[in-house]
Amino acid sequence: MIRVDKICKSFGGQTVLRNLSFEVPDGRITALLGANGAGKTSCLRIVCGLLQADSGQVLVGDADPASNPMAVRRQLGVVGDREGLYERLTVREYLSVFAQMQGLSGAVLQEALDAVRNELELDGLWNRRTKGFSQGERMKVSLARALVHRPRHLILDEPTRGLDVLAVRLLRKTLLRLRAAGTTILFSSHVMPEVAELSDRVLVMASGQIVGAGTPEQLAAETGCSCLEDSFVALAYGPRPTMARVEGEPA
């Protein structure tokens, strides 16, 4: 379980998060939905312990990232937004280094590497240096890095950005398998169909606050809208007159 309780955060006098509170239950996929600048990335960075909240408290499992960041980092796997790889290392070396930093060694390390290699179909990339990898290949390697130590909690910041269909399908398959294995997953996204299909619970964020929470169906019922996108717009930007649908546009 990840619990965020009344956190506030400002940068240079500009408030980004205002009394933000939410919970991410174990073994579920929770989506954090918000427009650009809503504070999603700042919120995720506070959960990871990269940023300090001005006030409030965060718990990842039973560890507070502000007071015990090491304990949090041992149970977290994080795939950041547009993160870089080490271009002079092969995929095997890259994953091995991160697995060892998480404390894996010997046979356990080898098993963990074999597992992510198979699960994320990394055979073709395994002994290649990461320089020149496509966006999809980079995402696969980043995801493998986040998963190699089998974290209890997985955080993904806009994981589908710039990915092709096959990469998105692989990501989706992986997340569903991890949920089945009991991993707590929190991801931020803009892509409504992705969120609707994957998430058990959606948190809608606007101006540094949660303005709506529930399953996609619950949000639709709450806002009286027929789809998640309309629900999101209604919650994040306030009720608006329904726009006339363009002929051929899916409902």
Add this chain to the structure above:
Amino acid sequence: MNPGAFIHGWKQMAPLLRKELLEAWRDRRALVMAVCFSLMFPVMLAGGTTFMVKKQSEEVTRVALLGAERAPLISERLASPNLAVTRLERGEPRELLAGEYDIVLAFSEDFSRRYQDFRAPQVYLYVNSSESTSGRARRDVQERLGALQQLVVTQRLTARGVAPRTLSPWRVETRDVSTPSSRGALILATVPGLLIMTLFIACLSTAVDSSAGERERLSLEPLLLQPLAGWQIITAKTIAVASLGWLGSLLAIAALVALMPVMPLTELGIQRATTVGSVIAMGVIMLPLALLVAVLQILLALRSHSFKDAQTQLSIFQIAPLVMLMMLDIAQVKLAESWQLLPLVGHQQWLKGLLIGDGVSPVWMLSGSLVTLLLVAVAIMMGARALRRENLLSAS
């Protein structure tokens, strides 16, 4: 921190250290830069000294004598190993100087008559002061003419029963008391500065790449999310950067020692005093300095705004201490022994002493190295704090 936790911390850091070393040593650009500069300066020094000696040994002042028949004594006795005298019947001094002569000596028309009448005839020295050789040529000819003049004065006084000492109340004789080692010190004074500069240059590229570069490539954030303390991250990066810097300085020392047999040190009055022990000592004392330079470069690069900004800042950073060392050297300031505790100043003095075979106190070397390592530890702690800065992240 207790020793057990410290050892555990180092073990935990090992995979990160491996990553940093792999990245540093696989960076072809950084490696080429480190190796090239390390080998370039000893080769240039060897070439420079050889050229200097060759030039000195081949340097002969070419003198054109106009009206030599009017002063046969001078014409005969002026020639010396470093003065090649050519008698010319006629010629224009300006044209002769523009040609193959360094200096033109012309005797006045009435030189002979006035000489015999003891009326101090005129001798004209023509030089082109815009030529770099003019100063040496004038000095050589004037010295020679002065010696001949003294000889004539002595003969004239003796012929008249006057003791020559009457016109020479004292005699000045110069005695050079410099030892080969101390003369070598002047010539090799630049070497410690160049060795230290090699260290700075060999570290630079890797320091920027592993800090500002990682930040710009967005690969620093995943690293900060690992269960590692800030000091472990900075220490691993420092060791990787220092390894290249140290390699550079070791290569430079090795190349310098290897080239010494082909350098004309004897001709320059330098006694070869570098022993295997002093070479090893030079390598060892460069290690703490390599660590200090590496961690300071990383600190500076971390606080810069971009990769380019880091490169600019570090370029300035490497010039400042070297200028200070050069000024100390040029000013020939005699420093108290305790100055050896100061990094760079101490290293310069030890390297110079080890190169020319002067005694270097092991106690001061050890104390100075410990002070350097202490500063490394302080800088690592500062780096660990810097990693907690929020503006280090790509888009807060």
